[in-house]
Ligand SMILES: [Zn+2]
């Protein structure tokens with residue numbers, strides 16, 4: 001007896017999830033929602049509103065018919081609509097990733113807090129992983145550690161700055177980085193075009209490696225212990241996520257202090273009012289006793 005998993009096209013090896021691009025959303029959308037009113041005074045659905053019937057009938061309104069598939073709300077599976085936003089906004093699903101990324105960027109010079117040789121490593125590792133070479137992508141780390149003798153020196157310059165006048169020391173570092181770039185690029189070309197090794201057949205292994213490589217990169221630029229930017233040496237401003245907004249931690253602290261002061265004032269006032277009330281009650285008691 002055979003089983004379904006033995007049939008090639010029924011065996012699932014990998015499932016990936018991603019979000020739609022703007023163009024894909026527009027392409028699958030049947031309605032552009034432009035009206036902020038959903039129902040008129042008689043309870044009828046307003047076209048191009050949130051309940052436009054081209055997206056399907058509203059649950060509970062059994063008499064409404066979907067204007068796209070012609071079915072009632074029991075049978076219609078619903079159809080997509082979209083709203084064009086006037087400004088770019090953060091996708092709430094990615095707040096955590098954004099938060100981590102923003103914490104790795106200097107608010108003064110806007111540069112990501114990671115050394116140039118790590119950027120090169122990530123670039124070529126991803127190139128190899130895209131082509132399906134997992135082991136070879138990891139091997140790049142060994143090549144890097146063999147090629148760069150003093151990685152701490154290569155912190156202040158970025159790869160590709162060749163129109164800027166460089167000091168002798170910086171010029172040396174740039175030359176080292178260019179050599180490193182050549183070495184890594186040569187290795188990638190040899191692996192991908194050389195045909196001496198074959199790509200990984202399991203996509204899940206490659207996907208896991210991709211996640212690990214990106215995680216490790218983010219960890220390198222996540223400057224929890226750094227007080228100053230490695231490029232412009234200005235103090236690092238921390239960002240925190242509050243009520244769906246990224247706020248500078250320092251500013252927030254000042255605001256909190258202000259709030260505390262306000263609370264103190266309020267407490268002071270309350271205490272004064274309380275004292276006055278107690279005094280009046282005491283006097284009233286005295287007056288009643290005197291009578
Ligand atoms: Zn429908």
Ligand SMILES: [Zn+2]
Pocket residue numbers: 106107108109110111229230231232233234
């Ligand atoms: Zn900076």
